Amino acid sequence: xxxxxxxxxxxxxxxxxILLGTIPIxxxxxxxxxxxxxxxxxAAGVFxxxxxxxxxxxxxxxxxxxxxxxxxxxxxSLLPMRYKITALWGxxxxxxxxxxxxxxxxMLAVSIYxxxxxxxxxARVLGVLGVLCVCYILFMLATSNPFDxxxxxxxxxxxxxxxxxxDFGFIVHPPTLYMGYVGFSVVFAFAIAALxxxxxxxxxxxxxxxxANVAWAILTIGIALGSWWAYYxxxxxxxxxxxxxxxxxxxxxxxxxxxxxxLAVTEKRGVFKSWTVLxxxxxxxxxxxxxxxxxxGLLTSVHAFASDPTRGVFILGxxxxxxxxxxxxxxxxxxxxxxxxxxxxxxxxxxxxxxNVLLVVSAASIFLGTLFPMVYQALTDDLISIGPPYFNAIxxxxxxxxxxxxxxxxxxxxxxxxxxxxxxxVSRVFLASLFLGLCLPLVILxxxxxxxTICVSLASWILLTIGKDLKNKLANxxxxxxxxxxxxxxxxxxxxxxxxxxxxLIGAGLTTYFSLERSILLGPGEQVELxxxxxxxxxxxxxxxPNYIGDRANISVLRNGSEIEALYxxxxxxxxxxxxxxxxxxxxxxxxxxxxxxxxxxEGGSWSMTVYVKPxxxxxxxxxxxxxxxxxxxxIDKRYRLLRRRKIEKSKEREVAADLAxx
Amino acid sequence: xKIHRKKKLGVILFVAAGLSATVGLTLFALGQNMNMFYTxxxxxxxxxxxxxxxxxxxxxxxxxxxxxxxxxxxxxxxTDFVHAVPIEYEGILPDLFRExxxxxxxxxxxSRGVFSASKVLAKHDENYMSQEVKxxxxxxxxxxxxxxxxxxxxx
Numbered sequence: 001x002x003x004x005x006x007x008x009x010x011x012x013x014x015x016x017x018i019l020l021g022t023i024p025i026x027x028x029x030x031x032x033x034x035x036x037x038x039x040x041x042x043a044a045g046v047f048x049x050x051x052x053x054x055x056x057x058x059x060x061x062x063x064x065x066x067x068x069x070x071x072x073x074x075x076x077s078l079l080p081m082r083y084k085i086t087a088l089w090g091x092x093x094x095x096x097x098x099x100x101x102x103x104x105x106x107m108l109a110v111s112i113y114x115x116x117x118x119x120x121x122x123a124r125v126l127g128v129l130g131v132l133c134v135c136y137i138l139f140m141l142a143t144s145n146p147f148d149x150x151x152x153x154x155x156x157x158x159x160x161x162x163x164x165x166x167d168f169g170f171i172v173h174p175p176t177l178y179m180g181y182v183g184f185s186v187v188f189a190f191a192i193a194a195l196x197x198x199x200x201x202x203x204x205x206x207x208x209x210x211x212a213n214v215a216w217a218i219l220t221i222g223i224a225l226g227s228w229w230a231y232y233x234x235x236x237x238x239x240x241x242x243x244x245x246x247x248x249x250x251x252x253x254x255x256x257x258x259x260x261x262x263l264a265v266t267e268k269r270g271v272f273k274s275w276t277v278l279x280x281x282x283x284x285x286x287x288x289x290x291x292x293x294x295x296x297g298l299l300t301s302v303h304a305f306a307s308d309p310t311r312g313v314f315i316l317g318x319x320x321x322x323x324x325x326x327x328x329x330x331x332x333x334x335x336x337x338x339x340x341x342x343x344x345x346x347x348x349x350x351x352x353x354x355x356n357v358l359l360v361v362s363a364a365s366i367f368l369g370t371l372f373p374m375v376y377q378a379l380t381d382d383l384i385s386i387g388p389p390y391f392n393a394i395x396x397x398x399x400x401x402x403x404x405x406x407x408x409x410x411x412x413x414x415x416x417x418x419x420x421x422x423x424x425x426v427s428r429v430f431l432a433s434l435f436l437g438l439c440l441p442l443v444i445l446x447x448x449x450x451x452x453t454i455c456v457s458l459a460s461w462i463l464l465t466i467g468k469d470l471k472n473k474l475a476n477x478x479x480x481x482x483x484x485x486x487x488x489x490x491x492x493x494x495x496x497x498x499x500x501x502x503x504x505l506i507g508a509g510l511t512t513y514f515s516l517e518r519s520i521l522l523g524p525g526e527q528v529e530l531x532x533x534x535x536x537x538x539x540x541x542x543x544x545x546p547n548y549i550g551d552r553a554n555i556s557v558l559r560n561g562s563e564i565e566a567l568y569x570x571x572x573x574x575x576x577x578x579x580x581x582x583x584x585x586x587x588x589x590x591x592x593x594x595x596x597x598x599x600x601x602x603e604g605g606s607w608s609m610t611v612y613v614k615p616x617x618x619x620x621x622x623x624x625x626x627x628x629x630x631x632x633x634x635x636i637d638k639r640y641r642l643l644r645r646r647k648i649e650k651s652k653e654r655e656v657a658a659d660l661a662x663x
Numbered sequence: 664x665k666i667h668r669k670k671k672l673g674v675i676l677f678v679a680a681g682l683s684a685t686v687g688l689t690l691f692a693l694g695q696n697m698n699m700f701y702t703x704x705x706x707x708x709x710x711x712x713x714x715x716x717x718x719x720x721x722x723x724x725x726x727x728x729x730x731x732x733x734x735x736x737x738x739x740x741x742t743d744f745v746h747a748v749p750i751e752y753e754g755i756l757p758d759l760f761r762e763x764x765x766x767x768x769x770x771x772x773x774s775r776g777v778f779s780a781s782k783v784l785a786k787h788d789e790n791y792m793s794q795e796v797k798x799x800x801x802x803x804x805x806x807x808x809x810x811x812x813x814x815x816x817x818x
Binding site for chain 1: 670673674677678681682685688689692693695696697698699700718730732733734735753754755756758759798
């Protein structure tokens with residue numbers, strides 16, 4: 001009964017979102033105030049019914065209702081409670097409900113935090129989001145109903161959550177990623193609303209910016225969590241694999257990054273308007289592409305859900321309808337937008353344009369590499385795969401160029417900057433970062449390495465240019481404190497995010513070039529040396545968990561003869577499905593991770609295992625945290641709020657005046 | 664031409680040049696880093712030159728798995744139920760590697776016809792078969808039915 005209520009609630013949400021997708025938009029077209037005013041209550045209604053749906057599905061998981069198909073497929077009575085609840089998004093149907101719920105959540109947030117925007121605009125934005133909701137719920141009901149029952153008889157027990165998913169990462173990564181992903185739908189809706197109204201001005205950019213920043217920050221965290229989880233769970237010691245399903249979030253992220261920069265230009269200078277709109281559409285398309293690739297089963301990867309071709313076709317339909325429709329609207333309306341190209345060849349506008357071109361090109365080439373195997377197969381019927389070397393060969397050089405410009409951009413001025421000024425500003429910084437890049441690795445590693453030099457130079461280039469810019473900004477201030485407090489939070493956000501890039505660059509570069517790894521067979525008491533560390537295998541014991549049995553090895557790590565850490569990697573067999581799973585043991589540190597994965601027992605009691613030393617690997621995720629903080633701080637910039645308050649006061653005054661006039 | 668037109672043209676040319684350079688480089692890089700996929704039958708019939716990197720996919724043949732007791736070397740055969748290709752690998756196999764399961768291996772084949780793998784991937788989900796393994800089995804099925812047709816017609 002309860003699951004049917006959930007489905008009923010889902011159908012109600014569909015009905016309300018159909019209303020939301022039509023009435024307010026038509027109302028905005030006809031300037032019908034009543035119809036437009038329905039947008040907010042309808043959005044709240046959709047949210048409530050989707051929430052009810054989600055809670056009822058979670059209830060089915062918690063109470064082990066194996067008559068519901070996805071509960072039977074993804075859960076088990078032995079599963080710990082935290083995984084019973086989160087098993088909800090362990091498969092296609094449930095995760096799509098979560099995705100749709102996230103959209104409704106964003107919709108609710110828009111309806112709450114949009115008091116300063118014109119009613120007409122809000123009606124259009126919520127209407128567009130309503131149309132997306134209709135597509136998603138229809139898709140669920142038609143091809144992947146999460147509330148489907150097992151007929152005729154429910155199984156006695158569920159077949160368990162995929163063992164690789166029974167982990168903390170699974171609890172946090174999908175919701176965060178989805179929230180970030182879906183957040184770009186809001187920016188998309190803003191862009192479409194602006195296209196519909198024909199008013200693409202800096203006000204539109206100012207309204208979109210906080211949303212784009214927040215969505216971008218959450219997506220950053222979502223991707224970083226995925227990378228962190230893959231690092232410690234999948235057990236191959238890597239943090240990014242250029243997997244076909246990892247790529248769409250990155251593509252979306254790159255478009256999103258271009259978008260938040262381009263929005264800045266549009267807001268401040270009123271140029272690049274049509275380009276910004278296009279980026280908003282592309283970022284949204286990237287998020288739908290991600291859904292399509294994971295759920296259509298067209299590509300083989302760790303993430304792919306068991307596939308069903310009708311789903312792929314349906315999502316492709318949604319993709320064509322929304323993105324195609326948006327592009328059509330764009331083609332009709334964009335030429336009407338006039339921007340004055342009031343800037344010279346050396347100006348902040350140009351540097352931001354370069355940023356955008358580089359980001360979009362890298363996104364496009366990742367897109368090409370991801371879809372190429374599919375296209376190739378369709379054309380020649382041969383199966384191929386594109387390996388990480390392709391992606392590295394394209395992405396790394398582009399990012400190096402990007403980082404060089406990243407240093408100069410913030411120092412340049414709007415409209416026109418003289419080349420001499422820029423050169424004067426950065427020449428010493430440039431030499432200093434080269435010097436640091438040459439010396440620091442030499443001091444630490446005691447050997448010359450080109451990769452480390454490039455990496456450290458670029459990272460210090462970012463930090464030193466930020467420092468120089470700050471110094472310029474604070475030079476004429478009476479005191480350091482008053483200077484620092486005079487910085488706008490968008491500026492502080494930018495500084496933090498750029499610092500994040502620098503931190504991530506150090507992490508990614510040094511881990512890639514200086515990681516050590518060795519697969520080896522060790523008997524009890526034997527040891528292996530790796531770098532300046534020795535790993536001693538002390539033996540193993542049998543363990544028993546709530547829903548698994550397994551072995552745990554005991555490994556001591558020595559440095560310069562003294563023990564610094566004991567590591568306990570495990571190898572488990574999950575009882576319900578009989579699948580084995582390895583749990584690595586990691587000693588995390590700011591400067592290096594030590595990391596052991598356990599293989600299997602061979603004759604004579606020796607075990608196969610892989611040991612790793614990974615320098616600076618934590619910096620990758622630390623950098624992402626900096627970036628996300630930057631994005632968030634930039635989004636809460638005072639001027640968005642001040643403006644809102646002033647507008648509200650103004651409109652109140654107007655209402656009062658109108659009331660007075662009426663009486 | 665007016666100045667702002669000139670500027671606009673400059674911007675457009677700049678973007679176009681950047682884009683076309685990248686597309687060219689991208690296509691070049693794609694061509695360089697493409698791994699073809701072959702089935703055990705194709706490999707067994709010598710369709711792949713030795714030393715070239717490619718992917719092979721099929722089932723791990725029952726009873727073929729041998730693991731050396733004093734090193735990480737393993738040897739097994741992958742089959743599409745028509746032909747089997749021996750695979751050598753040194754390292755730790757994925758969790759879900761088992762006899763009778765589908766796998767995909769990346770590496771190259773030597774003059775003895777032995778495939779030395781640098782990477783072995785196993786399917787990660789009970790309900791899910793890798794597209795490559797499926798393609799290999801389908802191809803083998805087609806080959807089998809072709810052969811039986813031929814043998815019927817020869818009779």
